[in-house]
Amino acid sequence: MYAQVIIDQDAKALDRVFEYIIPDDMDLSIGMRVYVPLGSRVLQGFIIGIDENCEYDKAKLKSIISKIEDFSAIKPEMLKLMEFMADKNHLKLASILRLFLPSEMREGKVKELFKTYYLLVPDVQITLSKSAKKQFEIVEALKNGKQSAIELGEKFGYSAIKALLLKGYIQKSYEEVKRSPFIIVDKDKRVKLNDSQKDAITKIRENKTYLLHGVTGSGKTEIYMNLIERTLTEGKNAIMLVPEISLTPQIMSNFKGRFGDSVALLHSGLSAGERFDEWKRLFSGEAKIAIGARSAIFAPLENLGMIIIDEEHEASYISESNPRYDTHDVAQFRARFNGCPLVLGSATPSIETYKNAKDGEFELIELPLRANGRPLPPVQIVDMMEEIRRGNSSIFSNQLLADLANVINGKKQAMIFINRRGYSSFMRCRDCGYIAKCSDCDVSLVYHREDNRLKCHYCGKQFKVLSKCPNCGSDKIKYGAVGTEQIVTKLKEYFPEVKILRMDNDTTSTKNAHQKILNEFKVSKPAILVGTQMIAKGHDFEDVTLVGIVDADQSLYHTDYRSTERTFQLITQVAGRAGRSVNEGKVVLQTYSPRHYVYKFAANYDYKGFYKKEINIRQTAQFPPFTRILRVLFSDYDENYVRELLKICYTEIEGFENEYGDEIIYLDAMKSPIKRIQDKYRYQIMMRMKLAKADEIENRIFRIVDRASKTSVFFEVNPQNLS
Numbered sequence: 129m130y131a132q133v134i135i136d137q138d139a140k141a142l143d144r145v146f147e148y149i150i151p152d153d154m155d156l157s158i159g160m161r162v163y164v165p166l167g168s169r170v171l172q173g174f175i176i177g178i179d180e181n182c183e184y185d186k187a188k189l190k191s192i193i194s195k196i197e198d199f200s201a202i203k204p205e206m207l208k209l210m211e212f213m214a215d216k217n218h219l220k221l222a223s224i225l226r227l228f229l230p231s232e233m234r235e236g237k238v239k240e241l242f243k244t245y246y247l248l249v250p251d252v253q254i255t256l257s258k259s260a261k262k263q264f265e266i267v268e269a270l271k272n273g274k275q276s277a278i279e280l281g282e283k284f285g286y287s288a289i290k291a292l293l294l295k296g297y298i299q300k301s302y303e304e305v306k307r308s309p310f311i312i313v314d315k316d317k318r319v320k321l322n323d324s325q326k327d328a329i330t331k332i333r334e335n336k337t338y339l340l341h342g343v344t345g346s347g348k349t350e351i352y353m354n355l356i357e358r359t360l361t362e363g364k365n366a367i368m369l370v371p372e373i374s375l376t377p378q379i380m381s382n383f384k385g386r387f388g389d390s391v392a393l394l395h396s397g398l399s400a401g402e403r404f405d406e407w408k409r410l411f412s413g414e415a416k417i418a419i420g421a422r423s424a425i426f427a428p429l430e431n432l433g434m435i436i437i438d439e440e441h442e443a444s445y446i447s448e449s450n451p452r453y454d455t456h457d458v459a460q461f462r463a464r465f466n467g468c469p470l471v472l473g474s475a476t477p478s479i480e481t482y483k484n485a486k487d488g489e490f491e492l493i494e495l496p497l498r499a500n501g502r503p504l505p506p507v508q509i510v511d512m513m514e515e516i517r518r519g520n521s522s523i524f525s526n527q528l529l530a531d532l533a534n535v536i537n538g539k540k541q542a543m544i545f546i547n548r549r550g551y552s553s554f555m556r557c558r559d560c561g562y563i564a565k566c567s568d569c570d571v572s573l574v575y576h577r578e579d580n581r582l583k584c585h586y587c588g589k590q591f592k593v594l595s596k597c598p599n600c601g602s603d604k605i606k607y608g609a610v611g612t613e614q615i616v617t618k619l620k621e622y623f624p625e626v627k628i629l630r631m632d633n634d635t636t637s638t639k640n641a642h643q644k645i646l647n648e649f650k651v652s653k654p655a656i657l658v659g660t661q662m663i664a665k666g667h668d669f670e671d672v673t674l675v676g677i678v679d680a681d682q683s684l685y686h687t688d689y690r691s692t693e694r695t696f697q698l699i700t701q702v703a704g705r706a707g708r709s710v711n712e713g714k715v716v717l718q719t720y721s722p723r724h725y726v727y728k729f730a731a732n733y734d735y736k737g738f739y740k741k742e743i744n745i746r747q748t749a750q751f752p753p754f755t756r757i758l759r760v761l762f763s764d765y766d767e768n769y770v771r772e773l774l775k776i777c778y779t780e781i782e783g784f785e786n787e788y789g790d791e792i793i794y795l796d797a798m799k800s801p802i803k804r805i806q807d808k809y810r811y812q813i814m815m816r817m818k819l820a821k822a823d824e825i826e827n828r829i830f831r832i833v834d835r836a837s838k839t840s841v842f843f844e845v846n847p848q849n850l851s
Contacts, residue, residue: 133173202228218830230404246275247297262284319350340473364468368424373396374666397642425455508716540672544658545660550575551578555607560599567589570804609679671709680727757815765808766809797813
């Protein structure tokens with residue numbers, strides 16, 4: 129028998145199927161991981177096929193060395209998904225298969241067993257010298273039962289443990305690890321469903337894609353839980369995706385309260401052991417519901433009866449690092465494979481998704497009112513240019529400060545949103561214009577006051593803060609746009625006695641940090657939570673009566689066709705955090721462009737009006753969803769190599785303009801807007817094309833680039849970030 133094996137290496141030369149002999153005494157099956165010889169090395173591989181015949185000279189074939197586990201880690205559905213993603217996203221097979229397993233499992237770092245010690249004889253029979261204090265302390269600790277070897281070693285020293293073992297007083301044993309993420313479990317808060325919610329649950333049954341378009345607070349989460357409850361009663365499993373790790377503690381506490389240990393959590397914030405154990409619970413069928421961010425779509429669940437993507441419009445569902453994929457595509461494949469519904473939920477669906485619903489490709493279900501019948505909070509637009517004309521140069525308008533004072537006096541809570549972390553976005557010399565930039569990336573450094581460092585938000589490098597300009601020697605240093613740190617600093621000056629919390633990538637880098645911040649905010653009154661888009665969606669705090677949007681224009685003027693869409697989504701989502709219970713809410717939106725059309729639609733929560741205007745602009749300008757944008761990104765440490773590779777590929781692709789005529793709307797080769805990241809130079813080919821021939825053109829470009837390139841080249845379809 130012969131096995132077809134994908135080598136677990138991310139090298140282009142190895143991106144093909146290798147054949148190996150299966151030894152007669154080795155019981156193997158498709159999906160297993162194995163050790164195989166390749167040249168002088170021994171590497172890991174995935175068995176994707178077994179056959180009685182082989183295509184190559186049998187005399188030259190080598191044998192599989194051994195299997196890594198006694199089970200097939202890759203299930204049949206995931207092998208089909210591998211084929212789909214390789215074709216759809218032009219990815220290497222090994223890089224796709226890696227998505228299906230915890231990385232620690234592949235690297236052999238996860239231990240399923242851990243060592244413990246216990247007393248071998250009654251403690252009254254143990255005699256120790258007075259100088260053996262650590263040995264005595266270990267015996268005292270073991271009187272209460274078995275103890276972890278690691279904990280005993282760290283507390284009392286490994287030499288003391290070894291001495292007790294040699295004397296025959298203690299014995300070691302091995303037990304299976306049971307690690308699970310720390311979750312505060314809420315009680316099962318079942319609520320009476322309104323007619324709109326009941327109607328939505330009744331409609332979502334068939335093997336199709338549904339768009340659940342409901343305003344913030346319309347009770348989408350309760351619909352999700354009811355749908356999953358019905359799925360479990362049918363003997364099937366479910367996947368529920370959320371866009372941010374910050375949302376998982378609240379979602380998990382709700383789901384754990386209702387479904388108990390049937391729920392498993394998958395996201396990058398878990399420890400290696402936790403991630404492996406949660407994956408294993410899903411793999412074995414012990415857990416039946418997978419909840420998590422983007423990577424949870426690869427949960428090893430069979431017999432899926434429901435897939436839900438909450439806040440479906442979020443850009444975080446698109447992987448922008450290798451391997452690049454769109455979670456929506458994967459979810460649709462898995463829904464088709466399992467014959468189950470796919471539910472896309474959002475108060476502000478992406479333009480593409482809403483168009484699919486309007487065109488009948490998805491079924492549209494609308495929830496126009498909040499579940500509790502309360503109105504959406506009014507939005508007051510504040511013209512910051514007018515504030516300046518009146519003598520207020522502060523980052524806060526007088527209106528926002530007055531409303532914050534009212535919240536604090538009423539012992540309520542407020543959220544302040546600004547989608548920029550750090551203290552200020554750059555440091556610049558006032559005299560010569562020098563801006564501090566990263567040595568490895570073509571971007572300005574962000575000033576972080578708490579650490580008193582300049583940081584690169586692309587590669588993570590840190591630098592000393594400027595006291596004098598290194599270019600001209602001037603000490604006149606100007607700070608850039610404000611970030612979350614500066615907002616907190618200023619708020620503490622205005623409200624020194626109030627609990628002010630900050631939630632961004634800097635404050636949530638440690639384990640369980642999201643949960644700690646949200647829990648502290650929940651119990652603190654009055655309190656203000658300052659944050660980036662982490663706080664903009666999903667969170668439900670009944671005492672938040674005010675939301676302040678400090679710099680609404682930040683995302684509006686990016687050189688991106690999605691900039692107005694993203695601005696509308698962020699404003700609507702963060703505004704929806706206010707007034708979610710019996711207390712009335714209010715939103716103060718600060719802008720320097722108060723007459724921009726996006727603010728009118730956002731202030732009225734008029735998604736349909738915004739969609740109508742935006743879709744007309746997209747159609748007129750020939751942008752997605754009416755066309756497709758393809759970005760081919762070349763990146764390497766050697767700029768000359770990247771430039772030459774770009775030139776070779778573009779010369780051949782350029783001929784498509786004559787061949788396809790007006791099917792190609794735009795084609796050009798250029799430096800990327802950010803020329804260098806992590807010391808790698810970046811050049812790109814940008815193409816915009818009509819949909820009729822898009823697949824054909826895309827596949828031809830892939831073959832051209834694949835043939836010419838010796839290194840990885842990234843393909844992005846309708847990229848989320850054009851920088």
